[in-house]
Amino acid sequence: MNQTLTVKDPFGTATTGKLAMWLFLAMDAITFAAILMGGIYLRLRTDMWGDAGQVLNIPLTSFNTFLLIMSSFTMVMALDAIKKNDIKGLKLFLSLTILGGVSFLGIQIYEYAHFIIGNAELGQALQATGLKGDSFLWTSGTYGATFYATTSFHGLHVLTGVIYLSVIFYQSNKGMYSSANYDRIEIAGLFWHFVDLVWILVFTIIYLI
Amino acid sequence: MSGHQKSFWTKYIFSTDHKMIAKQFLWLGMFFLFFGGALAMLIRWQLGYPEQPVPLIGNWMWPGDGGIINPDIYNQMFTMHGTIMIFWAITPLLIGAFGNFIIPLQIGAGDMAFPKLNLFSFWTMFLASLILLSSYLLPTGTAAGGWTSYPPLSSPAGGIPGLGQTIWTVALIFMGVSSMMGAINYITTVVRMRAPGMDYFKMPLSVWGLFLTSILNAVFVPVIAAGLVMLLLDQTIGTEFFLAGRLASGDPGDPLLFQHVFWIFGHPEVYILILPVWGIISDLLSVFSRKPAFGYRVTAIAMCTVTALSTLVWGHHMYTTGMSPLLGKSFMFLTLLISIPSAMFFLNWLGTMWKGSIHFTSPMLFSIGVIWVFGLGGLTGLYNATITADIYLHDTMFVVGHFHYTLAASVMFGSFAAIYFWFPRMFGRKLDSRLGKIHFWGTFISINFVFFNMMVLGYAGHHRRIYNPSEYSFLEPLTGLNEWISIFSFLLGVFQVVFLINMVWSMFKKERSPQNPWKATTLEWTMDYPIPHGNFEETPLVHNGPHEYSRPDIKDRDWLGQNERITV
Ligand SMILES: [Cu+2]
Numbered sequence: 001m002n003q004t005l006t007v008k009d010p011f012g013t014a015t016t017g018k019l020a021m022w023l024f025l026a027m028d029a030i031t032f033a034a035i036l037m038g039g040i041y042l043r044l045r046t047d048m049w050g051d052a053g054q055v056l057n058i059p060l061t062s063f064n065t066f067l068l069i070m071s072s073f074t075m076v077m078a079l080d081a082i083k084k085n086d087i088k089g090l091k092l093f094l095s096l097t098i099l100g101g102v103s104f105l106g107i108q109i110y111e112y113a114h115f116i117i118g119n120a121e122l123g124q125a126l127q128a129t130g131l132k133g134d135s136f137l138w139t140s141g142t143y144g145a146t147f148y149a150t151t152s153f154h155g156l157h158v159l160t161g162v163i164y165l166s167v168i169f170y171q172s173n174k175g176m177y178s179s180a181n182y183d184r185i186e187i188a189g190l191f192w193h194f195v196d197l198v199w200i201l202v203f204t205i206i207y208l209i
Numbered sequence: 210m211s212g213h214q215k216s217f218w219t220k221y222i223f224s225t226d227h228k229m230i231a232k233q234f235l236w237l238g239m240f241f242l243f244f245g246g247a248l249a250m251l252i253r254w255q256l257g258y259p260e261q262p263v264p265l266i267g268n269w270m271w272p273g274d275g276g277i278i279n280p281d282i283y284n285q286m287f288t289m290h291g292t293i294m295i296f297w298a299i300t301p302l303l304i305g306a307f308g309n310f311i312i313p314l315q316i317g318a319g320d321m322a323f324p325k326l327n328l329f330s331f332w333t334m335f336l337a338s339l340i341l342l343s344s345y346l347l348p349t350g351t352a353a354g355g356w357t358s359y360p361p362l363s364s365p366a367g368g369i370p371g372l373g374q375t376i377w378t379v380a381l382i383f384m385g386v387s388s389m390m391g392a393i394n395y396i397t398t399v400v401r402m403r404a405p406g407m408d409y410f411k412m413p414l415s416v417w418g419l420f421l422t423s424i425l426n427a428v429f430v431p432v433i434a435a436g437l438v439m440l441l442l443d444q445t446i447g448t449e450f451f452l453a454g455r456l457a458s459g460d461p462g463d464p465l466l467f468q469h470v471f472w473i474f475g476h477p478e479v480y481i482l483i484l485p486v487w488g489i490i491s492d493l494l495s496v497f498s499r500k501p502a503f504g505y506r507v508t509a510i511a512m513c514t515v516t517a518l519s520t521l522v523w524g525h526h527m528y529t530t531g532m533s534p535l536l537g538k539s540f541m542f543l544t545l546l547i548s549i550p551s552a553m554f555f556l557n558w559l560g561t562m563w564k565g566s567i568h569f570t571s572p573m574l575f576s577i578g579v580i581w582v583f584g585l586g587g588l589t590g591l592y593n594a595t596i597t598a599d600i601y602l603h604d605t606m607f608v609v610g611h612f613h614y615t616l617a618a619s620v621m622f623g624s625f626a627a628i629y630f631w632f633p634r635m636f637g638r639k640l641d642s643r644l645g646k647i648h649f650w651g652t653f654i655s656i657n658f659v660f661f662n663m664m665v666l667g668y669a670g671h672h673r674r675i676y677n678p679s680e681y682s683f684l685e686p687l688t689g690l691n692e693w694i695s696i697f698s699f700l701l702g703v704f705q706v707v708f709l710i711n712m713v714w715s716m717f718k719k720e721r722s723p724q725n726p727w728k729a730t731t732l733e734w735t736m737d738y739p740i741p742h743g744n745f746e747e748t749p750l751v752h753n754g755p756h757e758y759s760r761p762d763i764k765d766r767d768w769l770g771q772n773e774r775i776t777v
Contacts, residue, residue, distance in 0.1 A: 016402075047460075143460075
């Protein structure tokens with residue numbers, strides 16, 4: 001009886017921080033799932049659901065989707081840079097990622113403003129689905145409520161990600177990271193990719209189908 | 210493990226030590242247990258002695274009504290009783306206090322994986338408590354839509370007037386955030402912080418129970434959080450997710466959507482609360498029978514099975530909402546299926562005690578109490594799970610009696626067992642065993658009288674939320690029974706005061722408990738009191754399972770610690 005005692009570890013060498021982030025993302029994914037499924041449930045019960053092609057601006061949002069996917073790509077590049085101990089590259093790609101997030105938010109705010117101010121054309125599109133008024137608001141039936149709840153919840157995630165990555169940027173500026181120490185950047189990356197991935201689902205469900 | 214010099218603030222208030230946070234949760238839970246208990250007795254006063262002035266405090270509390278509980282106040286009472294007992298008493302006691310206290314100690318870890326997150330989790334809960342209590346200050350009073358807060362009752366349009374319901378929603382969202390932080394912490398701790406040799410199948414069943422609870426919390430609290438946020442939007446900015454019919458301004462939302470969201474979370478919540486109890490008493494029965502837990506692996510796997518099944522049965526709360534018969538039958542089938550794994554560990558408990566040398570200590574009495582009340586609660590659950598019976602029993606006192614057997618009685622007995630058992634580790638002293646016996650028998654007799662007869666009331670057709678039963682002629686024959694239930698519920702309250710006295714008195718008494726008073730095998734008993742910050746001087750090595758009692762190859766004593774090694 002002289003075996004060495006170990007803990008069998010089903011999670012490989014993941015740090016506790018990374019494991020915690022995975023758990024958080026799982027919970028976050030469930031929250032999104034609840035909101036999206038709630039929206040689908042409401043949609044199936046009503047015939048007053050907006051025609052996305054007429055109410056929403058699909059080309060603009062497609063461009064926004066492209067921006068977010070690109071920012072995920074630059075995030076990968078940022079991680080790649082620090083693995084090679086390239087601090088300059090890390091800072092460059094981090095700022096590009098942050099820029100992508102900020103632009104996404106800007107376009108989303110523009111989109112909201114457009115809906116809230118409203119115009120006759122939008123009013124017609126809404127009328128076709130049985131909704132009243134010239135502006136498209138969260139009180140515009142369950143369609144409006146679902147649209148705003150889903151997209152703004154995602155927008156909050158992008159905002160959180162931008163702040164999160166700005167903190168990481170500030171820390172890289174102070175020289176906290178190196179090729180031997182980049183776990184936190186990897187964890188932040190997980191969050192950012194998740195936000196991107198969820199957007200593709202939101203985009204598909206709210207804008208495309 | 211910062212230096213030894215610690216200010217009062219970092220030691221007692223903003224501590225990151227899991228043992229101190231456990232105590233904070235313990236006192237928070239105890240406060241709300243008595244708060245919710247007081248509400249229960251007031252509800253019982255109204256049902257036993259309808260519209261008579263409440264003795265002693267009535268004229269002081271409600272002078273405008275001549276000391277009578279009016280219907281609005283009554284609605285607020287049962288709403289807050291349910292909310293407080295489930296989310297502010299049981300959750301902090303079992304998951305907050307004992308989850309924090311025993312997980313790191315029993316798996317041989319120095320602390321939780323994220324001590325600061327643990328600190329935030331408690332203070333978020335504290336903030337949630339303040340928010341909840343602040344709703345009592347509103348002129349229209351606190352929430353009154355029932356603990357389930359179904360719309361439209363909980364919507365401003367056509368529901369409970371005033372801000373109380375909104376504040377309730379906010380408080381619950383904060384409470385949920387606290388639970389989610391706890392879940393991340395507990396799961397990470399169990400997965401990554403186990404001492405060398407502590408395989409999953411060497412963990413005490415208490416840790417198993419708390420681990421599964423955390424998983425359920427992680428999966429289902431986000432669901433209710435989403436639902437509550439949608440409800441909050443309905444309450445504040447005028448969305449109409451859950452409004453239908455005349456209440457909706459345009460195309461209708463659906464109140465049933467909220468019921469689905471609520472019960473997708475709400476049914477697993479029952480298991481979130483009971484799983485720690487199953488785990489804890491599986492261990493305690495073994496300690497006090499001086500026998501290994503019968504079918505340890507089967508118990509652990511059965512608990513996992515229940516956890517998995519519990520995610521698929523929420524519809525049994527909604528049989529009367531006009532769901533399709535096929536869906537209803539599926540929910541019924543899946544619900545009844547849960548009785549198989551439940552029966553497995555139930556029989557294992559009896560198997561553990563079978564031919565054991567049973568020590569009737571206070572924690573053991575309460576553990577045996579759990580077997581009885583959980584057995585009754587489980588069996589009466591079969592009636593509610595069966596569509597044909599449930600359509601008759603739905604929303605009657607039968608349901609109230611049933612879920613109080615499983616939730617109130619089982620979970621309270623489990624919490625008491627845990628407090629009696631681990632008190633020497635938390636406060637260095639044993640609770641008085643004579644007062645413990647009085648507490649047990651008083652509680653056991655009165656709690657059974659109260660909840661069993663509630664089921665009798667419900668079977669006779671007594672609706673669960675009526676204000677004044679004397680207004681219905683068909684309930685007249687039940688007047689006497691209602692009164693007796695109330696009397697026994699007051700007795701139940703009195704015996705809890707005995708417990709509180711025991712706790713406070715024992716905390717300060719001179720006589721110290723020995724290091725391992727119950728001769729238990731698990732790691733939390735291996736160090737002196739007070740357990741230092743960081744718990745273990747050196748990381749323990751785990752050689753044995755958690756229930757090594759009465760091994761025939763050891764002569765001088767009947768137990769072998771998990772970290773001990775026998776040299777044969
Ligand atoms: Cu249920």
